[in-house]
Amino acid sequence: METLLPKVNDLIYIQVASADKKEDDKECKSRIADLGDEFYLIEVPIEVGSGRIRRLFAGDELSVYFLTEDGVKNYFNTYVLGYADDVVQLVRIRKPEPEAITKIQRRHYLRVVAELEIAVRVQDNTRFVALTEDVGGGGVSMICDGKYRLKEGDPLYCWLLLPYKNGSIEHAPFEAEVVRTKKLETGKDLVMLKFVSISDMERQKIIRYCFERQFDFRNR
Structure with missing residues (x-):
């Protein structure tokens, strides 16, 4: 069975776990720019709708989903490890274990x-x-x-x-x-x-x- 991890250039959709309910519900989108053994580098997320940049901080917990080719949403939880400065600033997030990817969204602080x-x-x-x-x-x-x-x-x-x-x-x-x-x-x-x-x-x-x-x- 192929492991369902998102790949470089895939779009991902992010919600940031926040104590503020309004912030919690905002969805952002980003793209995977690069990856390592234990992390992804993603573009700075943009809020869907407003187009505003969403600043992420080390330690932020994220609920992420990506779409498979047949349009199924696959969710995983991760957190921000830090930043990497390329030509554009990229956010480093922890790569999930393949078995941590589910069809169900689990939101809340771990x-x-x-x-x-x-x-x-x-x-x-x-x-x-x-x-x-x-x-x-x-x-x-x-x-x-x-x-x-x-x-x-x-x-x-x-x-x-x-x-x-x-x-x-x-x-x-x-x-x-x-x-x-x-x-x-x-x-x-x-x-x-x-x-x-x-x-x-x-x-x-x-x-x-x-x-x-x-x-x-x-x-x-």
Whole structure:
């Protein structure tokens, strides 16, 4: 069976995962200019309809589709790795695994189940270490001691420990806000956080970890 990956010169259609619903729904089109073993270089996307250039940032998550010769849409999720300067500026995006290409669109920030260490500092300077329950490009959930009494809207400063497949370990610092808390039967709290301030580079570290984990789950 031929692998259904888009090729150089193919048109692709892109939606950028965004917290802003209006932005989220905008469709852009681009063309694949070049490719490597693990990435595609694409032209800077243009918004369909308005013709405006859509600026992408390292770490942006994209829902992409391309059309096969018989007109079937094939979707995959990917993320922006960075830029390459040719005569025109090109965007480098991660090449999907052939088996990650589907006929169904899966939109949203990628979230994976993962027990990672997270160091937390609350506004009153209380510090503690907890374990995440899941992590994603838009936020994390963690399980912590109920005595900290975290509540919706609380700002937190966090450092997440990210162990990669190749043995390297990265720390991703970010500011977050508590979205929801839930009391568990164990007496601990499940606390859901969304990122409020995180650099593109740090978000990209987290997304890279998620893609590695997602691929692990699929290969089991």
